[in-house]
Amino acid sequence: MSGNGRKQPPLVAERRYRAKAQPATQADQKKAGARKAPARKPRRSAKKQGIFARILGFFAGILRWILRIVWGIGWRIGLVTSIIIGLGVTYYAMQLPAVTDLVDGRARGSVTLLDREGRPFAWRGDQFGGMITADTVSVHLRNAVVATEDRRFYWHPGVDPKGIASAVRINLREGRGPLSGNGGSTITQQTAKLLCLGRPYDQSVWPTERDYEADCRRTTLWRKVQEAVFAMAMEVAYTKDEILTIYLNRAYLGAGSRGFEAAAQRYFSHSAAEVTPAEAAMLAGLLKAPSSLAPTNNLQRSQDRATLVVGLMEEQGYLSASAAEEARTNPAELSSEAREQAGGYFADYVMDTGPSYFTQNTTEDVIIRTTLDRRIQAAAEEALLYVFANEVREGSEAQAAIVVMSADGAVRAMVGGRDTRASGAFNRATQALRQTGSAFKPFVFAAGLDLGMSPNDLVDDSPLTIDVPGSGPWSPQNYDRQFKGQVTLTQALAESRNIPAVLISEQVGRENVRTVASMFGIESDLAAGPALALGASESTLIEMTGAYAGILNGGSSVTPYGLVELRLQGDSEPMMGSGGGIGERVIREEAARSLTWMMYNVVEQGTGNRAAIDGWELAGKTGTTSAARDAWFVGFSADYVIGVWMGYDDNTPLTGVTGGGLPADIWRETMLRVVQGRTPMPLPMTAPAGGAGQSIDPSASERPLTDEALDRALESAFGPAQTPQTDQSSTEDAVMNVLNNILNGN
Incomplete structure (x- = not known):
């Protein structure tokens, strides 16, 4: 080979064929075999790993592709949903009237019957005791309602996701549907339902007010969505205390009581501003099942429910341990008026004899003073039961x-x-x-x-x-x-x-x-x-x-x-008398x-x-x-x-x-x-x-009738001014004919 004066490196071929020129000993072969065996195994594992990695990579790619699609669709859907919700909230918020226009939602009026001494003894229709506010009611009552119905009321924006999740979990665990039983509704959502999402009563749509309220209480997924949007709108339009004010006035609490003022008057004969912790707990406890828990129906059941509410108030720091123990030891009792439940038959009689447009069909709140003597009423009831x-x-x-x-x-x-x-x-x-x-x-x-x-x-x-x-x-x-x-x-x-x-x-x-x-x-x-x-x-x-x-x-x-006498609530002059x-x-x-x-x-x-x-x-x-x-x-x-x-x-x-x-x-x-x-x-x-x-x-x-009896019969028929003034000797037969016609009903 020709060169350039430089020393050339050995060729690879020379190294490759050198093994043939110099045969290795048996020991060398063993050592070489020992070194080569591990080298062949990694080559096979790497091959498998490569296949596995390629498979994983393939699926990872698909997953990333899916996630990119989901994210691309999801954020767009979320954005659209948020816009729709925002528009709904804005729309509802702009439609909501002043708080004072929402506290009394009854389509019909009520009748309060007073005994001869002016004390109420019976009520007909849903009573509204007058507007109260979250500031004017007893602090114990406000705390009892919040502790029982919505402990995070002052923190959430109208909807409480944590409460909803907890309610769904409880419902599923107890074998009910996710929307059956516990609803996880906030006070704001409950108020939205009480307002029927802003829809007023229309007799052309609902034959009776009972049908209207039943429709408002229907629970469907779409209704829950609407309720949530309406609740958030209320949070935008009103303060928390204003929302609570509407709730305190609209809630039904049994025995025909609409609102906590009417209930306090009905059960305790004093204002909601004066209720004690025990009475507040009893009233708040009625929200779960107003009719069955009403103390006028079953006082013991109502007191048992109030005990649970007292525990919630203590747990959340609204009552001290000593105050809670006092409320448990001395539960709320009905007033003497509520306890007597006097004169139900008598009240029905008065309602039947009064004008229907002021009794059964009244659209006003009516006060009727009656002849009932509660002492005599009690005497009659006791006598009958005794015998x-x-x-x-x-x-x-x-x-x-x-x-x-x-x-x-x-x-x-x-x-x-x-x-x-x-x-x-x-x-x-x-x-x-x-x-x-x-x-x-x-x-x-x-x-x-x-x-x-x-x-x-x-x-x-x-x-x-x-x-x-x-x-x-x-x-x-x-x-x-x-x-x-x-x-x-x-x-x-x-x-x-x-x-x-x-x-x-x-x-x-x-x-x-x-x-x-x-x-x-x-x-x-x-x-x-x-x-x-x-x-x-x-x-x-x-x-x-x-x-x-x-x-x-x-x-x-x-x-x-x-x-x-009958008068409208708030009026001093009666509309009619006896x-x-x-x-x-x-x-x-x-x-x-x-x-x-x-x-x-x-x-x-x-x-x-x-x-x-x-x-x-x-x-x-x-x-x-x-x-x-x-x-x-x-x-x-x-x-x-x-x-x-x-x-x-x-x-x-x-x-x-x-x-x-x-x-x-x-x-x-x-x-x-x-x-x-x-x-x-x-x-x-x-x-x-x-x-x-x-x-x-x-x-x-x-x-034959005496002359005096004849005169009275004629006067009864014709009236004093119209009694015939003729010569009796000449008209006796005619008068007797008239009298016979009167007595025969002609």
Whole structure:
């Protein structure tokens, strides 16, 4: 090879072939093999690792590609969503009115009923106690609501993601849907729901307010989204305290109370600004389930819930340990007004008799002052419960009703059934039409006395048969199946003898009896046949009690009433006054005083002697209908009339009960409590002059009216100014024709 004078490095080929030129020893071969073996293994592992790395790289690339796509789409969606939410928040925030326009969202008004002393005793419709604010309520109440409903209320922007996540986790763990059960709603979200997301009540969309509220409470995913947006809008438009103010005024808290002010007044009879920690805890506890937890429904359940709220308040630092222990040891109690729950039947009666546009359908808040006397109401309730607990067999489904009334028709108490705390139930005192039996007889005797009969007149208590057109012969019987011959009117009424009552009715004329009964206030259809005298007609307890009040007041009719005056809340002048009271005269005062004396003998020595009270002059009349389906006792002292009815709702006959039995016992127990601590007053009655009077002629079918009775009938029909002023001798037949038409209802 030619060179350039430089030494050339050995060729690779020379190194490669040098191994052949110099064979290695066996030891060298072993060493070489030992060195080469590890070199071959890494080459195989590297190959595998390379494949694995390429696979990982491939999938990593796909993942990065997916993530880039997701991120590219996600941030765009997030941006669009944020813009939409922002626009929604802005829109709602701009639509929200002033706070004062949102505190009372009721479409209908309420009625508050006051007793005769001006104290509230019953409420109808949803009550709103007036606007309160987060600053004016008791600090304990504000803290109790926040601690119970939303502990992070003052920190979140209207929506609490942590609370929502916790609620979803609890719901799933308990086997419910993610939106069922715990909602994780903040106070702001709850307020948004109370406002129905700003949608006002529209009767064309929702038939009733109940339907409207049910729709507002619906929970769907879309509704929750809207609720969250609306809540955030509220956070933009209002301060936290303003949101809390709306919530405190709008929340429903049971027993018809809308807002914490109405609830505090309803349960504790004082303002929400004055509630104690225990009372605040009870009110806040109602938010979970207002109706079932209401203390008027179950006080113990409400107190147990309040104990949990007290624990939350202590845990969050709103109550010291000593204050919390005090609240647990002395839980909130109902006020005496709330505890009594008096007069539910009476309240229903007033609501039914008042104008519907101010009662059932009112759009205003109405205050009604009534005639209710809470002491007498309690007396009637206690009396009924006492007799049923001590004298009625266990398991009996018999019912009873009581009405207590003044002589002018003012209803002082009413019990419409054995469930004395009922409200909105069937009222047997005003709605049950029942046969009156012998309780009707005083109107028969009233007609006779008004036409000139005397309590000492004689009537023949002997077997009697009357031919009734269309029905054939009718032979009434006495209750004891005996006949006593000649008896006085007083004895006949005291012993409730049927034959004398029929004879008197036939002699004075059934139409005269109907006129007297209807003018005294018996408005139901009265029987046309001779059984009229025995109470074959139906009436209500309040009608019968009102009719007896007419006897007590000297013979003038009364219209029972419970409403004294009605005014709108905030107004000092009433919109209307009483719709009842004493009306026109029905019978002469002398006749009423004589009848009262006869009814006094019913209690003293007749069928009503179980109603007697030592030292008191009392008058009354028993009544028992065919097969004992109804039993009555109606009577009076000098001041009060009390009516009692007893029977079964399905007309099942009473067993061993007459008007002189259990009804008289209920009447006596009621009157005992009514007159307790009072000075006995004499009855307005007149005893007849000594000796027996004239005998009642059983063959006389009708007795002509006296001139005075004729004048009263004409005056009743035409009015004083329109009574015909003509020569009676020339027009007697015409006047009698007119009178007959009046009495016949023509």
